[in-house]
Amino acid sequence: MTIAFNKLEVRIRLTAIRANYRLLCGRGSRIIGVIKADAYGHGLTEVASALAKEGCDTFAVGTVAEGAALRQHLTAKGLNSRIIVLLGPIDPDDYPPLWEYSLIPFIGSFRQLEALARQAARVGKGLEMSLKFDTGMARLGFCMEDLPRLLDRLREAPLVRPVMASSHLATADQPESVDYLMGQAECFTSILSALTEAGYAVEANLANSAGILGHPSVHHQSQRAGIALYGANPFAGTAWDHLGRGLAPAMTVRTRIVSVHSLPKGGCISYGCTFTADRDMRVAIVAVGYADAYSRCLTGKSAQMLIAGRRAPVVGRVCMQLTACDVTDIPDARPGEWATLLGGDGPLAISPEELASWWDTISYEVFCLLGMNRRVYI
Numbered sequence: 001m002t003i004a005f006n007k008l009e010v011r012i013r014l015t016a017i018r019a020n021y022r023l024l025c026g027r028g029s030r031i032i033g034v035i036k037a038d039a040y041g042h043g044l045t046e047v048a049s050a051l052a053k054e055g056c057d058t059f060a061v062g063t064v065a066e067g068a069a070l071r072q073h074l075t076a077k078g079l080n081s082r083i084i085v086l087l088g089p090i091d092p093d094d095y096p097p098l099w100e101y102s103l104i105p106f107i108g109s110f111r112q113l114e115a116l117a118r119q120a121a122r123v124g125k126g127l128e129m130s131l132k133f134d135t136g137m138a139r140l141g142f143c144m145e146d147l148p149r150l151l152d153r154l155r156e157a158p159l160v161r162p163v164m165a166s167s168h169l170a171t172a173d174q175p176e177s178v179d180y181l182m183g184q185a186e187c188f189t190s191i192l193s194a195l196t197e198a199g200y201a202v203e204a205n206l207a208n209s210a211g212i213l214g215h216p217s218v219h220h221q222s223q224r225a226g227i228a229l230y231g232a233n234p235f236a237g238t239a240w241d242h243l244g245r246g247l248a249p250a251m252t253v254r255t256r257i258v259s260v261h262s263l264p265k266g267g268c269i270s271y272g273c274t275f276t277a278d279r280d281m282r283v284a285i286v287a288v289g290y291a292d293a294y295s296r297c298l299t300g301k302s303a304q305m306l307i308a309g310r311r312a313p314v315v316g317r318v319c320m321q322l323t324a325c326d327v328t329d330i331p332d333a334r335p336g337e338w339a340t341l342l343g344g345d346g347p348l349a350i351s352p353e354e355l356a357s358w359w360d361t362i363s364y365e366v367f368c369l370l371g372m373n374r375r376v377y378i
């Protein structure tokens with residue numbers, strides 16, 4: 001997973017993730033730690049261990065293989081936490097490990113359900129699963145109309161046991177889309193009633209981070225928290241910004257300044273000469289580029305780095321392993337010193353949302369991509 005040869009240092013503060021988890025526990029009732037995609041770039045096993053110390057006993061990963069890796073880690077630590085596999089089994093090889101590693105898959109199609117039932121018969125052993133419903137995301141899951149057939153199939157395959165029912169919200173982080181969320185919530189409630197009536201006592205979960213912070217009415221028995229654990233505010237920049245106050249970003253990314261030189265007025269810099277100095281300038285050449293997941297799309301977008309405690313604008317095109325910054329007003333910028341791309345100390349720290357806005361993306365993608373660099377835990 002790690003991009004091996006560069007000078008980047010991704011610093012992860014596990015104490016921040018633990019504090020964010022505690023904050024979320026104060027808002028929800030039972031928080032499932034969503035640690036898919038290498039814990040959004042923060043490290044699968046490291047984050048799981050940190051959350052377990054706070055009492056988190058259920059984790060959600062993406063793929064079956066990720067779940068197997070997590071199970072091995074947890075078992076070695078003497079923990080038998082529940083592991084939910086959000087993507088469910090995708091190919092035939094994904095079925096046997098569900099039993100071997102005691103994973104609870106999301107099952108959202110008859111194809112998956114039949115394959116699971118066949119495997120259960122083969123193994124002669126039951127398996128717990130979470131029934132995944134599509135209530136408006138239109139991505140994965142059984143629909144309301146599938147319920148009669150689903151209940152029939154469940155009765156015929158008693159070895160596969162639904163212990164959980166889940167659905168995912170499409171607009172929880174958009175205060176202006178509450179109506180859509182309420183539609184999803186109503187649909188989910190009807191599905192749960194049908195399951196209860198049919199005798200299935202399931203643990204229901206619908207809320208993601210934004211649902212936990214902004215919509216107590218959709219909390220049900222448990223809640224799946226991702227982005228807020230890592231300290232990004234799902235409501236950043238919206239009218240509900242205050243609901244994410246107190247979350248602390250856990251990731252800081254920094255690298256070294258390679259050289260500092262002057263650029264006379266009228267001089268241009270980097271590929272394509274897209275930036276021309278409008279005054280005599282000093283520029284720092286920083287050891288990061290798009291090969292390190294610092295996107296070339298950050299070119300020309302008023303992106304900044306934090307150098308010697310000051311903001312330094314990115315100038316010219318972001319290259320493969322180098323990026324130039326304007327340090328005319330930062331006399332302390334010197335070769336060998338740090339340049340911070342994300343996070344940092346004090347009020348000038350670069351927030352995940354700020355970097356994401358320069359990048360034309362969201363904090364989720366910033367974490368997942370930059371987190372592929374070498375991490376250190378502080």
Ligand SMILES: *Cc1c(COP(=O)(O)O)cnc(C)c1O
Nearest residue numbers: 034086168208209224225226227
């Ligand atoms: C990723 C994911 C989550 C977590 O969402 P956040 O917005 O990061 O809190 C919850 N549920 C499912 C199904 C997911 O895929």
